[in-house]
Amino acid sequence: xxxxxxxxxINLDYNYRQSLTVKTxxxxxxxxTRREDDKIFRALESVTLSFExxxxxxxIGNNGAGKSTLLKVLAGIISPSSGILVxxxxxxxxxxxxxxxxxxxxxxxxxxxxGLLLGISKKYIEENIQKIIDFSEINxxxxxxxxxxxxxxxxxxxxxxxxxxxxxxxxxxxVLSVGDIHFKEKSSKALVELIKSxxxxxxxxxxxxxxxxxxxDEAIWLEKGRVIKVGQVQAVVDEYIAASTxxx
Amino acid sequence: MEYENILxxxxxKSSYQSIVDVVAKVIALNRKIIITALNAExxxxxxxxxxxxxxxxxxxxxIPDGVGIVWASxxxxxxxxxxxxxxxxxxxxxxxxxxxGARFYLMGGKHGVAEKTKEYFLNKYxxxxxxxxxxxxxxxxxxxxxxxxDSGANILFVANSSPKQAIWIFHNKKLLNMxxxxxxxxxxxxxxxxxxxxxxxxxxxxxxxxxxxxxDPLRIGHLFNLIRYVGMVIDYKLKRFLERFSxxxxxxxxxxxxxxxxxxxxxxxxxETAGTFLGYLWLILEPLAFxxxxxxxxxxxxxxxxxxxxxxxxxxxxxxxxxxxSILGGASSISKSKQIIDQVGFRKFILPTVTLLVQFYRFxxxxxxxxxxxxxxxxxxxxxxxxxxxxxxxxxxxxxGMVLICSHVGVYLLDLKNIxxxxxxxxxxxxxxxxxxxNLKLSWIIILKLNPISYIIQSxxxxxxxGNSPNYIxxxxxxxxxxxxxxxxxxxxxxxxxxxxxxx
Numbered sequence: 001x002x003x004x005x006x007x008x009x010i011n012l013d014y015n016y017r018q019s020l021t022v023k024t025x026x027x028x029x030x031x032x033t034r035r036e037d038d039k040i041f042r043a044l045e046s047v048t049l050s051f052e053x054x055x056x057x058x059x060i061g062n063n064g065a066g067k068s069t070l071l072k073v074l075a076g077i078i079s080p081s082s083g084i085l086v087x088x089x090x091x092x093x094x095x096x097x098x099x100x101x102x103x104x105x106x107x108x109x110x111x112x113x114x115g116l117l118l119g120i121s122k123k124y125i126e127e128n129i130q131k132i133i134d135f136s137e138i139n140x141x142x143x144x145x146x147x148x149x150x151x152x153x154x155x156x157x158x159x160x161x162x163x164x165x166x167x168x169x170x171x172x173x174x175v176l177s178v179g180d181i182h183f184k185e186k187s188s189k190a191l192v193e194l195i196k197s198x199x200x201x202x203x204x205x206x207x208x209x210x211x212x213x214x215x216x217d218e219a220i221w222l223e224k225g226r227v228i229k230v231g232q233v234q235a236v237v238d239e240y241i242a243a244s245t246x247x248x
Numbered sequence: 249m250e251y252e253n254i255l256x257x258x259x260x261k262s263s264y265q266s267i268v269d270v271v272a273k274v275i276a277l278n279r280k281i282i283i284t285a286l287n288a289e290x291x292x293x294x295x296x297x298x299x300x301x302x303x304x305x306x307x308x309x310x311i312p313d314g315v316g317i318v319w320a321s322x323x324x325x326x327x328x329x330x331x332x333x334x335x336x337x338x339x340x341x342x343x344x345x346x347x348x349g350a351r352f353y354l355m356g357g358k359h360g361v362a363e364k365t366k367e368y369f370l371n372k373y374x375x376x377x378x379x380x381x382x383x384x385x386x387x388x389x390x391x392x393x394x395x396x397x398d399s400g401a402n403i404l405f406v407a408n409s410s411p412k413q414a415i416w417i418f419h420n421k422k423l424l425n426m427x428x429x430x431x432x433x434x435x436x437x438x439x440x441x442x443x444x445x446x447x448x449x450x451x452x453x454x455x456x457x458x459x460x461x462x463x464d465p466l467r468i469g470h471l472f473n474l475i476r477y478v479g480m481v482i483d484y485k486l487k488r489f490l491e492r493f494s495x496x497x498x499x500x501x502x503x504x505x506x507x508x509x510x511x512x513x514x515x516x517x518x519x520e521t522a523g524t525f526l527g528y529l530w531l532i533l534e535p536l537a538f539x540x541x542x543x544x545x546x547x548x549x550x551x552x553x554x555x556x557x558x559x560x561x562x563x564x565x566x567x568x569x570x571x572x573x574s575i576l577g578g579a580s581s582i583s584k585s586k587q588i589i590d591q592v593g594f595r596k597f598i599l600p601t602v603t604l605l606v607q608f609y610r611f612x613x614x615x616x617x618x619x620x621x622x623x624x625x626x627x628x629x630x631x632x633x634x635x636x637x638x639x640x641x642x643x644x645x646x647x648x649g650m651v652l653i654c655s656h657v658g659v660y661l662l663d664l665k666n667i668x669x670x671x672x673x674x675x676x677x678x679x680x681x682x683x684x685x686x687n688l689k690l691s692w693i694i695i696l697k698l699n700p701i702s703y704i705i706q707s708x709x710x711x712x713x714x715g716n717s718p719n720y721i722x723x724x725x726x727x728x729x730x731x732x733x734x735x736x737x738x739x740x741x742x743x744x745x746x747x748x749x750x751x752x
Contacts, residue, residue, distance in 0.1 A: 003298070008256045009305050014750060046258075048305040050298060072749075076593025079746035084256035092593065100591030104522075109515050116508035117592050 002088060003050035004169055004201050005074055010083035012044040012069060012225075043069045044080070045225045051169070054198040058212040058233065059205045060240055061222035067205045068096070070222065071171045074203060089201070091119040093167035095158060096174070103147040107138055107157055110146055115165050128164055135190070136160035137183070156183060163190050169201045170194070191215070209237055249309075252326045255291060255484055257304060259312050259321075261328050264340045267309060271341055272348035275402060275427045282307040282421055283430040284414060285334035287314025288457075288477035289470060293411040295480070300411045303418035311337060315454035316474070320481050324488075331454075335435040335445070338405055341428075342369050345376045345403075353396050353426075354381040356407035357436040364440035384408070393423045402427040407436040498738050501595045509598065513605035520606070535614045538565045542682055556625060556713065562618055563708045564681035570611040571647050571701055572672045577603040578651030579658040579665050586752045596745040597738055600655035604648055615640075622712055632711055639707045639718060642727045646700050649733025656741050659748050680705060700726045 043066050051057060051074075059067045072078050075094040076087065101110045111132055115125040133142050136156045141149060149157070162170060172191075188211075195202055195215060206212050212219065212233065219236035221228040229236050249270070250261045260267070267283070274281050284290075284307035294301040304310060311332040312318055321328035345352060354362040362381035369376055379401035384392060396404060404426045406413045413431040421429060437443045445451070446459030457474065461467050490496060502509070521530050539562040547557055554560070578600040582589070585599055615636075623629060658664045679702045688696075696702060703726065707718035 008301065009258055046305075048302060072593075077590065078749055082253060094591060094593075096591065100588045102587075104519055105515055112511055113508070113515070114592075116505075116511055117588070117594050119504065122507045122511065 003052045004087075004089045005051040006084075006086040007047050007049045007073070007080075008084040008086070010044055010047040010073065010080040010085060011042065012066075012073060012078065013081040014041045014043055043225050044073065047083075047225075047227055049220060049227065049230065051201050051203065053168075053201055055218060056195050056202045056204065056216045057218050057220060058216040059203065059220045059222060060207075060209070060212065060237065061228075062244070064224075065222040066225040067222055068173055069225075070220075071096075071173050071203065071205055074169070075171055089168040091165075091167035092169040092171065093118055093162045093165065094171045094173065095162040096172075101146045101154060101157075104145055106145055107133075107142040107149070110157070111161055114161050118165065118167055120165050120167065125165065132157075132160045132164045135164055135186075152180075159187055163187070163194060166194065166200065169203070172202065172204045172206075174205055174207070209241065213237055252321055252328050254286070254312070254317055254320050254324070254326070254328070255481065257286060257291070257310055259286060259310050259317060259328065260332070261312075262332075264332060264337055267311070267332070267337060268340050268344050268348070270309070271350075271403070271428050272344070275348055275350060278427065280421070280426060281309060281428050282417060283309045283311065283334075283337070283428065284417075285313030285337075285431065285433065286310050286317055287410075288316030289314070289473045290410060290414065291316075291480065292473045292476050297411065297415075299415050299418065303411075303414040306418065315457065316477055316481075318454065320484075323481060323485055334430065334432045335438060338430070338432050338435055341403065341430075342376055343373055345373065350403045350428075351377045351379045351399075351401045353379050353399055353401035353404045354407070354436065355384050355392075355396065355404060356413070357383055357440070358442075359383050359385075361436045361440045361442065362407070365436045368439045368441070389420070393420055397423075397425045404429045405435070406431045407433060409433070495735065495738075497742070498597070498734075501598070502601070505595070505598050509602060509605060512602045513609065516602060516606045517609055531610055531613050532617050535562060535565050535569065535617065538562075538569075546682065559618070559622055559625060559713060560709065561682055562621065563712065564679075564705050566611065566614040566618060567643065567701065567705050567708065568676060568679060568681050569614070570607050570643070571650075572676070573610075574604050574607040574647050574651050575654050575672065576665065576668055577607065579654040579668055581651075581655045582659050582748060583662075583752060586749075589749050589752065595742075596748055597652060597655075597741045600651045601648075603655075604644075604651050608644065611640075618712075627713065628715075630715065632715055632717070635711045635717065636708060638720075638723065639704060639711065642723045642730070643701075643704045645727045645730035645734065646704075647730075649730045649737060652734060652737025652741065656737060656744070659751055675699070675701075678702075700729065 047070070059070055061067055069078070071094060073080055073085065075092050077094070079085070100114065102113070105113070108129070111129060112122070112125055116122060133139070136153075136159070138149075138153055138157055141153065146154065146157075162172075191202075192215070194200055202215075204212065204216060216233045218231065219233040219240075220230050221236050221240050229239060249266060251258045252261045253259075270281070284304055286304060290300060290304060294304055311334065312321070312328055313331060313334050315331060318328055318331055341350070342352065344350075354365055356362060357365070360383075362383055366378045366381050370378070379399040380395070382392070382395065387395060404424060406417055406429065408416065408431070410431075410433055413433065417429055417431055434443065438445050444463070446456040450456060450459050457470075461471055521527050524530060526533065539558050542561045542565070543558040546561070547553055581599045581603045582596055589596065619633075654664065654668065678696055679699060680696075703719075703722055707723065710716040710718050
């Protein structure tokens, strides 16, 4: 069984290039020296990892360690500056706080657009749409434009889509605590179920070490864009906690 | 040190001397590096065993040991001309051993081979400090690691068969208190005089592997690995090569996202008229209203009474609206979708494609209205009407090319929308939407005919109103131009789309 996603020597550079207006473009031309903000920031450095089917991974590390960037690379949102990324998954879903909804479209339309863009077939979405709507508890609002939703409703809908459409790889960025207590319980139950089914790959970014240890098989410890340690979750988390307490 | 990417591995591109300098520095700073010699076989193994992949990727210095690596570099247009072999690098490091304060430990080989290697080097470079040797078979792994650590050595050469040695180093590197660990494969056998290296001329033309197979027929199995390697390189290159023909990829992507395109354009079309009192009726009313205005202005105010001027102007409006709205919409199609771009990985050219599709639906609705009006006005329906299909196809290709390019530029240049507003307005007056060429000077007609849209409008009028055939040579030229635009647009987007999220 080949890994679902393989990263080999991945580097990711951010250069702070911005959109230009004609005015700034001309003023940049007139300035002979290159500006400070053309500098390159390396967000991931020589990252080699492999993700297997049926396993749950968590990514831990301090703020700015490159955790979210790693998820974005896995999701194919940004492609690495160098190195090889092998992706054998048909569909990869990223679940993070800012959901990708068009505000003018209805909830239902957004469900379809989201799923289809992830590469999930229309038929499958049609079969599961009722489940998504029920799970999100949005009820009648589903046929209204998303701009009329509360922020909690948007978050619930996002979570519900991700968990019910079951992409082959599910990437979760710090959104294990969506909505009220009732929904929180429901969502973590659904997540555990998904994990138990053992045929999906889940990657979780979280600062909550107790959930991480409970849910995950393996931990990836990142520090300044480099992989410090990969391995059995308890061992890595212990080492990480020891390192961070030592520092403080 | 400079690197080159060979089949995904970072291979150093420098001289023996500079690597020896690095080793010296590592000893001085008391750090640890792993040097791995990369050859074709290891790459083949690394595809089968992920441990080998990890062992190589986690090495600090990967040297191009095999000639296959050099060939792969040449095929990729790289400039890795010379091998850096493990066996020669070992010699160079030991040569400077005294100078850089190295204490060597030799591990591996058959019984007594490591010992003989040590004697060879003591002869060659007297005074070199060897802390110990072992064949590695007589101990358990823990005892072995302990023995090596206790010997006081700081550089370890491991000579086992590949890929066993790479995996061993990978698993034990944390435990070994060395400054430098390097796998050298069959090097001990050569230095101990058990096997001979290929003659220098063979090495120079890169045929050492052939020599080794002939001198030891048992290595014939390695030949298969070499063949697999050649296959892998070709496969890798072929994929890169095919990527240049982005049309193949584009069609694949269009197929992959076909359901999304269909659904999204349908929803967008609804959105354009959503919330209005007349709803979908606006799709028909808009061109009709323009038609009435222009007809009123020309026929009533300017009193030039032309027969069927309303049809003449309507087809011009329909084509022009399609063109200008697609281009304007395309220019902002990516920049306004930041949210989706930040959340989902997909091919970004899908977004302008949706814009084009939406406008194309509108275009088809309008054309239907136009056809009905034409028939009502008493024009005979002939087979000639079917010629509007190739014309529409050409129009679609040309506009698609423009849309792709504008959508890419729109990401970087925020002024694009304003600029396009002005340019399109100017183009509108240069395009025969409301007027004919007939009253103009010939030189102007030639210049204005360079505008593909004007020719396409002319073709529609020929087919529907005048009963003529369009000039197909000109249509083919326009579509070729459009295809080039699509090709460039798609290619540029493919190259740059990964930075859209960072720019917006």
